[in-house]
Amino acid sequence: MVESDNSFSAHLSQPSSMESLDPPFQETYKTLFDKYSMDAMLNDDTEFIIVEECELPVIDLSRLNGGELEREECKNEIAKASQEWGFFQVVNHGISGEILERMRREQVKVFKKPFHEKINDMHLNFSAGSYRWGTPSATCLRQLSWSEAFHVPLTDISGSGGLTSLSSTMQQFATTVSDLAQKLAEILAEKMGHKSTFFKENCLPSTCYLRMNRYPPCPLSSEVFGLMPHTDSDFLTILHQDQIRRTAISERWEVDCS
Ligand SMILES: O=C(O)CCC(=O)C(=O)O
Numbered sequence: 140m141v142e143s144d145n146s147f148s149a150h151l152s153q154p155s156s157m158e159s160l161d162p163p164f165q166e167t168y169k170t171l172f173d174k175y176s177m178d179a180m181l182n183d184d185t186e187f188i189i190v191e192e193c194e195l196p197v198i199d200l201s202r203l204n205g206g207e208l209e210r211e212e213c214k215n216e217i218a219k220a221s222q223e224w225g226f227f228q229v230v231n232h233g234i235s236g237e238i239l240e241r242m243r244r245e246q247v248k249v250f251k252k253p254f255h256e257k258i259n260d261m262h263l264n265f266s267a268g269s270y271r272w273g274t275p276s277a278t279c280l281r282q283l284s285w286s287e288a289f290h291v292p293l294t295d296i297s298g299s300g301g302l303t304s305l306s307s308t309m310q311q312f313a314t315t316v317s318d319l320a321q322k323l324a325e326i327l328a329e330k331m332g333h334k335s336t337f338f339k340e341n342c343l344p345s346t347c348y349l350r351m352n353r354y355p356p357c358p359l360s361s362e363v364f365g366l367m368p369h370t371d372s373d374f375l376t377i378l379h380q381d382q383i384r385r386t387a388i389s390e391r392w393e394v395d396c397s
Pocket residue numbers: 350352366371378380385386
C-alpha cells in the first residue's frame with residue numbers, strides 16, 4: 140500500500156538536481172516544515188508582529204572634507220547616531236557607483252553557480268567554510284535563515300592574486316570599503332576618547348570579512364526569515380543593499396552605504 144503524503148512539505152518540495160543553484164532547503168529542513176504544518180493544523184492562533192518604522196539618520200560624509208567646523212559637526216553626528224541608534228546611512232561616502240555595480244554583477248554570477256560547486260568551493264579558492272547556507276541548529280521554522288552567503292576573510296581576498304574578475308573586483312571593493320571603515324573607525328575611536336589610530340592598531344585584517352548574501356525565493360516567506368534577527372559579532376559593519384529588499388535594523392554600529 141502506498142501512503143499519500145499530505146504534509147505541507149510534500150506540497151512545497153521540488154527535487155533538487157545537481158545543477159540546481161539554490162541550496163536544498165526543503166529537503167534538508169523537511170522535519171521543520173512538517174512540524175510547522177502540524178502546529179498550524181492544531182493551533183490556529185495568528186501571531187502579529189508589530190513593526191515600528193523610523194527614519195534613520197542620514198550623514199553626508201563629504202563634509203569631512205570641508206572646513207574645521209563642518210568636519211567637527213559631521214563627526215559629532217556620526218558619534219551621536221552610533222550612540223543613539225547603532226545604525227546610520229551614509230551618502231557621498233566615496234565608493235563609486237561603478238565599483239558597487241561591478242561587485243553586484245560578480246555576486247550575481249557567483250551565486251548563479253550550481254549549489255554543488257558552491258558547497259565544494261570549485262574554482263573559487265575561498266577558505267573552507269566560507270560558503271554557508273540555512274541554519275544547521277534550527278529546531279523550528281522561525282530559527283531558519285533562508286539564505287546563502289560567502290563569508291570571505293580579507294586575508295583570502297588580498298592573497299588571491301586578483302586573477303579572475305571575481306577576485307580582482309573583490310580586491311578593489313574590499314580596498315575602498317576598508318578605507319571607509321577606517322575613516323569611520325578613526326572618528327568613533329576619537330569620540331570615545333582613544334587615539335584615532337586605536338582600531339587600526341588593534342583590529343587586524345585577519346579579523347575582517349567581506350560577506351555576500353543571497354536570499355533565494357522562499358515558498359513560505361511570511362513564516363521564514365531571510366536572515367534570523369541577530370547582532371553582528373564584529374564591531375563595525377558596512378552594509379550595501381540592492382534595490383530589492385530592505386533590512387530591518389536593530390543592530391549596533393552598522394553603516395548603510397547607498
Ligand atoms: O543582507 C542584509 O541586508 C543584512 C545582512 C546582515 O545582517 C549580515 O550579513 O549580518
